[in-house]
Amino acid sequence: DTAVSQTPKYLVTQMGNDKSIKCEQNLGHDTMYWYKQDSKKFLKIMFSYNNKELIINETVPNRFSPKSPDKAHLNLHINSLELGDSAVYFCASSQDLARISPLHFGNGTRLTVT
Amino acid sequence: AQSVTQLDSQVPVFEEAPVELRCNYSSSVSVYLFWYVQYPNQGLQLLLKYLSGSTLVKGINGFEAEFNKSQTSFHLRKPSVHISDTAEYFCAVSGGNTPLVFGKGTRLSVIA
Numbered sequence: 433d434t435a436v437s438q439t440p441k442y443l444v445t446q447m448g449n450d451k452s453i454k455c456e457q458n459l460g461h462d463t464m465y466w467y468k469q470d471s472k473k474f475l476k477i478m479f480s481y482n483n484k485e486l487i488i489n490e491t492v493p494n495r496f497s498p499k500s501p502d503k504a505h506l507n508l509h510i511n512s513l514e515l516g517d518s519a520v521y522f523c524a525s526s527q528d529l530a531r532i533s534p535l536h537f538g539n540g541t542r543l544t545v546t
Numbered sequence: 547a548q549s550v551t552q553l554d555s556q557v558p559v560f561e562e563a564p565v566e567l568r569c570n571y572s573s574s575v576s577v578y579l580f581w582y583v584q585y586p587n588q589g590l591q592l593l594l595k596y597l598s599g600s601t602l603v604k605g606i607n608g609f610e611a612e613f614n615k616s617q618t619s620f621h622l623r624k625p626s627v628h629i630s631d632t633a634e635y636f637c638a639v640s641g642g643n644t645p646l647v648f649g650k651g652t653r654l655s656v657i658a
Contacts, residue, residue, distance in 0.1 A: 436589070465645075472650070473584075473634055473650065473651045473653075474648075474650050474651070475590075475636065475648040475651075476648075477645050477646070480645060488645055522589055522590070524589075524590075531578050531640040531641055531642075531645075531646075532578050532595075532597050532640075534580065534592045534595060535582075535590070535592070535646065536592075537589030537590045537591070538589050539587070539588050539589045540587075540588075540589055
């Protein structure tokens with residue numbers, strides 16, 4: 433069973449479109465995250481939710497809106513896509529907010545905006 | 547705030563040779579340190595972590611790392627690498643109120 437699963441794996445779309453990425457974890461974790469990995473492999477946190485509550489919202493354009501319907505799901509909706517949004521987006525989860533809790537990552541969604 | 551520097555962006559090494567991937571961090575508070583590995587087209591997996599106690603920590607796949615507080619380093623080592631170790635390796639630090647911060651990664655290429 434996949435612990436953290438994201439869909440779709442690949443997403444190709446045109447500038448200006450709106451798209452969503454879904455994430456689910458079956459680990460019973462309280463905390464979920466979205467990370468963005470750019471073409472140089474640099475990983476940057478975007479959002480973090482704990483028990484459906486937004487905890488971290490880094491300096492991300494407000495075109496990005498996360499939604500957590502329950503603590504096992506964290507979806508990412510992106511409006512008015514731009515070329516610079518092209519990246520790999522990773523969902524992750526951890527047992528709790530404690531800084532010692534390791535992260536479990538999904539396999540990523542490769543977003544290409546043309 | 548914490549930051550992480552991985553000194554080498556790429557490390558080529560022959561199969562069965564030893565390898566060291568370097569990581570330095572900076573922080574004004576006590577830190578927790580992690581190494582993650584990313585195989586092609588996959589997410590990151592935890593290799594090992596230092597939380598407290600013994601400064602030498604052992605992880606999966608024969609990797610180990612040593613926490614050196616005076617040098618603010620957490621270098622990753624393996625005595626003998628395999629082709630299957632070819633991957634991207636990320637050092638990460640957390641502590642205080644800030645979330646996990648990743649280094650820019652080191653690409654390990656094992657040559658047959």
